[in-house]
Amino acid sequence: MPSHRRKFLKRAAITGMFVGLAGCQGNSQSQDSLKSPESDTNYEAVKPVSWLTLSREDNPTYYEEAQQAQRMLEEIGFTFKESVYESGQWVNTLFAKNYDIANIGWSNTVERLFPYYNLYFSFHSQYAGPDGGNFSNFVSKEYDQTVKAFASEMDDQRRKELAYKCQEILAQNVPVAYTTHPSSLIAHNTNQYTGWKPMVGEWAYFNPTTLKTAQHQGGDRTVILATTSPPEQYPNFMSHTGPAAVFLHKLNYDPLVQMSTTGRPLAEGAAESWEVVDDTTIDVKIRRGMTWHDGEPVTPEDVKFTWDFATEHGIPYLASDIEPYDSSEIREGRTVRFNLKNPFAGFISVSLYRVPIIPKHVWDGITQKQNLDHPGQWENPKMTGSGPFKMVNYEPGNRVVFEKHTGHYHANQYDMDRIVYNIYGTNSTAVGDVIGGAATFTQGLSSTDWKRAKNADSTKAIENPSIQANGLFFNTNNEPFNDLLVRRAMAYALNRSVIADTVHQGHAQAAKSPVAPANKEYHKSDVKAYEFNLQQARSLLEKSGFRSDGDKLVKPVNWQPSQELVNVGK
Amino acid sequence: MNKKSKFILQRFVLMVISLFIVMTLLFLLFRIMPGNPASQLVSPRFSEAERQAILRQHGLTKPLHVQYIVYLQNVVQGNLGISFQHGSPVLPFLLNKTLNTLSITVPALFLAFTFGPFIGANFAWNRNENLDSYGTGLVLVAFAAPIFWTGMLSIMVFSFWLGWLPASGMRSATYVETSLVGRFLSVEFLRHAILPIMIFALWRLSQPTLIMRNNMIDLIGSDFIRLKRAEGLSKKRIMYRHGARNALLPLVHYMALAFGFAFGGSIILETVFSWPGVGMAMWTAVRASDYPVAQGAFTIISTAIIILNFLVDVLSVYIDPRVADTGVEA
Numbered sequence: 001m002p003s004h005r006r007k008f009l010k011r012a013a014i015t016g017m018f019v020g021l022a023g024c025q026g027n028s029q030s031q032d033s034l035k036s037p038e039s040d041t042n043y044e045a046v047k048p049v050s051w052l053t054l055s056r057e058d059n060p061t062y063y064e065e066a067q068q069a070q071r072m073l074e075e076i077g078f079t080f081k082e083s084v085y086e087s088g089q090w091v092n093t094l095f096a097k098n099y100d101i102a103n104i105g106w107s108n109t110v111e112r113l114f115p116y117y118n119l120y121f122s123f124h125s126q127y128a129g130p131d132g133g134n135f136s137n138f139v140s141k142e143y144d145q146t147v148k149a150f151a152s153e154m155d156d157q158r159r160k161e162l163a164y165k166c167q168e169i170l171a172q173n174v175p176v177a178y179t180t181h182p183s184s185l186i187a188h189n190t191n192q193y194t195g196w197k198p199m200v201g202e203w204a205y206f207n208p209t210t211l212k213t214a215q216h217q218g219g220d221r222t223v224i225l226a227t228t229s230p231p232e233q234y235p236n237f238m239s240h241t242g243p244a245a246v247f248l249h250k251l252n253y254d255p256l257v258q259m260s261t262t263g264r265p266l267a268e269g270a271a272e273s274w275e276v277v278d279d280t281t282i283d284v285k286i287r288r289g290m291t292w293h294d295g296e297p298v299t300p301e302d303v304k305f306t307w308d309f310a311t312e313h314g315i316p317y318l319a320s321d322i323e324p325y326d327s328s329e330i331r332e333g334r335t336v337r338f339n340l341k342n343p344f345a346g347f348i349s350v351s352l353y354r355v356p357i358i359p360k361h362v363w364d365g366i367t368q369k370q371n372l373d374h375p376g377q378w379e380n381p382k383m384t385g386s387g388p389f390k391m392v393n394y395e396p397g398n399r400v401v402f403e404k405h406t407g408h409y410h411a412n413q414y415d416m417d418r419i420v421y422n423i424y425g426t427n428s429t430a431v432g433d434v435i436g437g438a439a440t441f442t443q444g445l446s447s448t449d450w451k452r453a454k455n456a457d458s459t460k461a462i463e464n465p466s467i468q469a470n471g472l473f474f475n476t477n478n479e480p481f482n483d484l485l486v487r488r489a490m491a492y493a494l495n496r497s498v499i500a501d502t503v504h505q506g507h508a509q510a511a512k513s514p515v516a517p518a519n520k521e522y523h524k525s526d527v528k529a530y531e532f533n534l535q536q537a538r539s540l541l542e543k544s545g546f547r548s549d550g551d552k553l554v555k556p557v558n559w560q561p562s563q564e565l566v567n568v569g570k
Numbered sequence: 571m572n573k574k575s576k577f578i579l580q581r582f583v584l585m586v587i588s589l590f591i592v593m594t595l596l597f598l599l600f601r602i603m604p605g606n607p608a609s610q611l612v613s614p615r616f617s618e619a620e621r622q623a624i625l626r627q628h629g630l631t632k633p634l635h636v637q638y639i640v641y642l643q644n645v646v647q648g649n650l651g652i653s654f655q656h657g658s659p660v661l662p663f664l665l666n667k668t669l670n671t672l673s674i675t676v677p678a679l680f681l682a683f684t685f686g687p688f689i690g691a692n693f694a695w696n697r698n699e700n701l702d703s704y705g706t707g708l709v710l711v712a713f714a715a716p717i718f719w720t721g722m723l724s725i726m727v728f729s730f731w732l733g734w735l736p737a738s739g740m741r742s743a744t745y746v747e748t749s750l751v752g753r754f755l756s757v758e759f760l761r762h763a764i765l766p767i768m769i770f771a772l773w774r775l776s777q778p779t780l781i782m783r784n785n786m787i788d789l790i791g792s793d794f795i796r797l798k799r800a801e802g803l804s805k806k807r808i809m810y811r812h813g814a815r816n817a818l819l820p821l822v823h824y825m826a827l828a829f830g831f832a833f834g835g836s837i838i839l840e841t842v843f844s845w846p847g848v849g850m851a852m853w854t855a856v857r858a859s860d861y862p863v864a865q866g867a868f869t870i871i872s873t874a875i876i877i878l879n880f881l882v883d884v885l886s887v888y889i890d891p892r893v894a895d896t897g898v899e900a
Contacts, residue, residue: 088605088859095618131618224743230854236657240608240624316608316620316627376627379657396656396663397854398846399743420743425841425850428722429738432730439743 034077034538034548043547043554046480048081049073052099055086060446064503065179065470066103069494076493076537077546077553095131100478102135105470107243108184108201108516111353112467113263114346115522118514119166120147121320123175135473136175142567143169152343154279159345164524167513169568171527174487178471178511179496181518182504184464187453188441189434192219193416194460196441199261200518203247204464205441206421208388209258209266212413219437222418226430226439230423232317235383235394237358238309239376240316246354248421251402253356253385256284256303257348262520265349268410270298270357270386279343280326284352286334291407292359293390294382300330305360307338313367313375321351359384389419398423428452435459447505465518469511476564483561485544491530492537574887585880592872593865597641600861606630607654607859628654630861641865650869651862655855660866664848668833668870670740671840671847673754674763675832678770683825686775690782691814695805697787706783713776721769721842728765736762738844766843770836774828778821785817819889826882830875 037043053066063084070080085093094102106118121127125144127134146169150162170176184202188194195215198204205211206225214223232242237249256271267273274284290298310322324344329337340347362384366375375381383391388410389402400421404411422439424430431449433439435456445453445461454461472490474481481487496510509516512530515523544562546555607628608621625631629640644651650660689709693702712720729737736742740753740762747753789795790813798808837849844850848867855863 085604087857088603088609091609092604095621127617133617220744222744230655230858232858233655239657240627314620314623316623319617319620319623374627377652377657379652379659381657393746394656395846396653396658397667397851398739401744401746418744422739422743423844424738425844426722429725429842429844432725432737436730436733436737438736438738 034546034553035542037547037549037554042557043549044557045549046078046546046553046555048079049100050098051080051082052090052093052102053082053084054090055084058087058090061182061503062103062105062470065499068499068503069103069179069472072495072498073490073493075534076489076541077548078490079553094135097130097135097137097475097477100475100481102473102475103179103470104135104473105180105182105468108466108468109203109243109247110199110201110207110259110263111346111350113200113519113521114349115163115515115519116151116346116350118469119163120151122514123147123166123170135475137475137477138170138173138175139476140169140173140565143173151345152279154276154343154345160522163515163522165568167515167524167527171513171529172566172568173484174474174491174530175476176471176473176514177487177491177494177530178469178513179494180470180500180504180508181466181511181516182468182470182508183466184443184468185445185447185450185461185507186441186443186464187431187434187445187450187459187461189437189439189458190460191217191437191458192440193217193223197261198462198464199259200263200465201467202444202464204443204462206247206443207259208250209261209268211388211416211419212410213261214415216415220418221416222420223416223441224420224422224439226422226424226433226442227444228424228427228430229444230397231400231421234396234400235391236376236378236381237356237383238313238315238363238374238378238381242317246317248391248400249356249385250387251389251419252383252387252391253358254290254298254387255353255356256286257352259349259353263349265353269353270303271352274348274352276348277337280340282338282340282347283331284336284338286336287409288334290386290409292361292386293384293405293407294359295407296359296361298357298359298386300334300336302360303336303357304328304330305364306355306357309358309363309375310355315355315376318355321354324351357386359386388414447507450507463507465516466508467516467519469514469516471511471514480544480546480555480559480561482564483544484563484566485540486546486561488530489537489540489544492533492540494530495532497532574891577887578884581880581883585876588876589873592876593642593645593869594638596865596868596872597638600856600859600864601634601637603859605859607861609859628861645869650866653855653863654860655858655863660862664851664863664866664870667846667848667851667867669750669754670845671849672832673740673759674766674770674839674845674847675836676829677763678767679774679825679828679832681767681771682774683778683821683828686778687782687814687818687821689775690779691786691809691817693779693783694786694790695809695813697790702783706780709776709779712772715773717769717773717836717838718842720772721766721839724765724769725842735765740846766839766845769843770839777824777828781821781824782814782817785820786813789813789817822885822889823882826878827875830878831871833871833874 054062056063121133123134123138123143124147125139128137128139146162146165150159150166153159153162184204186204188196193214194217195213196205197210197213199207199210229244231245231248233239234245234248254270256269258266258268260266270287270290271284272287274282276282286300286303292298307325307328311325324340324347326339326341331337362382366378370378372378388405388408390405392403393401402419404414404417427445427449430442431453434442435453435458450461453459474487476482500508500510513527517523545559546553606625608624653660693705696702725737728735741758795808795813798812837853840847840849852864852867
């Protein structure tokens with residue numbers, strides 16, 4: 001039996017013993033169960049909590065976290081009615097907010113180091129209710145004001161303080177009980193390339209900045225990513241795209257701003273420099289001497305065209321990045337002035353990084369020329385970009401091949417001639433090919449596959465700190481999750497280190513905030529934490545009116561939430 | 571119109587009706603299923619407006635009956651639509667993938683239907699002896715063992731341990747295709763194809779083997795075999811020339827079906843070997859709610875099976891004219 005499996009079984013046995021012992025203790029000590037019902041109050045049984053999670057096939061870690069968390073919450077008396085759905089039905093149910101608890105985690109791409117996504121869209125009240133992205137239906141005036149101020153604050157220090165306050169409000173009010181920050185597990189073949197400086201997040205190697213750090217050791221100067229994720233919508237950049245497709249586009253197209261491996265905006269994109277003129281005005285100076293893959297020069301007109309075109313037609317996956325843009329004007333000295341609708345602090349580090357520039361001479365008037373409703377419907381888009389690599393071959397479901405754009409301003413910094421995004425059926429084969437030398441690196445590994453790579457001589461396996469945050473989203477519109485005491489009780493009942501050790505086999509950190517510790521700039525380490533404490537959990541439930549009637553959890557018939565929200569103040 | 575022609579016409583009409591029903595069901599099935607092309611992009615910043623924009627881009631906001639009419643019009647013209655995932659026309663895309671699939675399924679079926687009857691005949695001739703007892707057991711194990719397990723096992727042994735054969739794909743990642751013929755006619759392709767062909771053949775071997783074995787057992791006791799024995803013919807001659815030839819007939823229908831299914835390949839086989847065939851394309855399309863590709867793939871498979879069934883029916887009338895009289899399935 002492999003040692004990792006023995007270790008896993010040992011851990012599972014210890015956890016089992018621990019849970020078992022805790023159970024025995026519970027039976028023998030009265031303070032470990034809730035008080036009995038009071039004679040002068042009418043009680044009713046607490047209904048099973050409806051729980052939404054993804055199927056094991058779609059996301060094994062969400063599914064396993066759901067099972068572990070439910071077992072833990074059963075310790076304080078709750079029962080569950082679980083809905084395990086495949087992604088289609090899961091998304092419909094999630095947006096319909098048709099659950100009491102949903103366990104979710106957001107993927108960790110580097111631009112999310114500016115925590116606009118995790119703080120603003122996930123918790124601002126304008127996204128509460130059906131079809132919005134505030135999946136806990138959290139509504140707090142204090143939070144809305146703080147997060148809005150955070151998003152529009154251009155001063156770094158002030159913005160950081162506001163992000164801290166957002167995290168504290170969330171920690172105090174617990175719309176989400178965070179569980180883990182799972183690491184990104186990656187492996188590369190050291191006989192082909194070494195020296196990788198991984199970028200924070202899941203796409204640690206497959207990005208223009210990290211690819212510059214890879215040093216060729218042997219083989220035919222080709223970097224092959226072995227992946228099981230086909231791009232969601234590719235290659236037409238103007239179609240809806242998706243997370244994997246956006247990373248593929250980063251090789252083919254230059255954004256104005258590149259990102260350092262730690263998430264700082266770098267002047268290594270199409271912009272030579274930029275200047276914040278005021279809260280809604282940003283001047284960007286376009287690099288000289290750039291050419292498109294077809295040899296045409298890149299001009300400020302292309303930049304203005306890209307943003308006007310994207311605003312006119314819309315790119316659904318990038319809509320929130322495009323939304324702050326109002327207009328632009330071409331000024332002297334290859335400068336493009338961006339005018340924003342509202343102040344948005346993430347415009348440089350998020351919007352200018354996520355939206356690359358496209359050639360005006362290819363896309364201008366394409367809807368009329370091709371008789372289309374939307375440029376995203378163009379069947380054979382010319383993938384002409386200005387990026388460091390040129391897409392030369394796309395075989396859907398099989399691979400995407402890029403060749404170096406030798407005319408690129410940083411071409412000599414890339415120690416490779418070709419990059420292949422090679423799609424595999426299974427992770428274990430992908431890892432096997434990295435070990436055997438048929439592929440250069442792979443990402444998104446399970447801990448079993450990662451350990452296999454770690455034990456191979458030809459391979460280096462790394463555990464990249466993650467900015468992903470998994471958690472239980474309480475639907476605060478539903479009873480009893482409209483009560484802060486109940487949410488806090490549940491947060492106390494979660495043993496996060498057990499979840500990290502069993503579900504993620506140790507490759508995860510216990511979480512208490514949507515902003516992970518790997519996000520050194522914005523993570524607040526001293527937010528209110530809910531360390532595993534069943535006694536405290538039960539005492540909060542009692543305070544809220546819950547009682548234990550035999551093996552049933554009951555609450556008063558006329559139960560009302562004791563407290564819905566708490567303000568943090570200054 | 572004679573009975574034969576009437577029977578064939580009847581079957582042809584039934585075939586057209588079947589195809590129409592299958593296409594209608596396929597159209598409805600994918601739209602009834604939960605999820606849509608926007609479902610794979612779940613994100614808090616992804617508002618309902620953006621989700622609707624995706625559906626609009628793909629023409630999915632039009633009323634269902636309008637979508638259905640457009641779909642039928644396109645299918646009749648041989649146009650299976652445009653993929654939501656990669657924007658390319660579905661028919662050439664799927665035909666290309668189907669070729670990749672057939673490049674492993676056809677050789678595998680050829681092997682299974684060549685060796686299967688031969689092995690089955692031997693099992694029957696040696697009924698209840700060691701060869702039959704152990705052989706039948708082995709063939710059943712090969713059938714019962716899931717392909718993902720035998721496939722992974724073969725990859726582990728021949729690719730990762732021995733390093734003899736590649737573990738994934740149809741060509742190496744850096745291969746540049748210059749011609750369609752070049753894609754299949756090369757040592758590199760053969761090296762990639764050996765494992766999936768062998769695993770698929772092993773799995774498919776059981777049915778021709780067992781059908782042949784059972785048919786032969788029935789035949790061995792028949793009078794004409796006794797007569798041939800009495801004539802003093804050799805065992806081999808009786809077994810292959812007289813026994814096997816008669817026992818082969820029921821395999822024809824089964825073989826046609828098997829080749830029909832060969833168009834669909836095997837999702838599991840292609841996933842395990844990362845083979846860029848129609849099975850994997852179908853699986854990816856279903857997961858991404860890429861309706862045109864998913865519908866198209868199922869349409870191609872259903873059409874192949876229905877047409878092959880029709881051809882078998884026609885063939886049956888010529889092989890056994892009683893079929894036209896009684897309408898009994900061949």
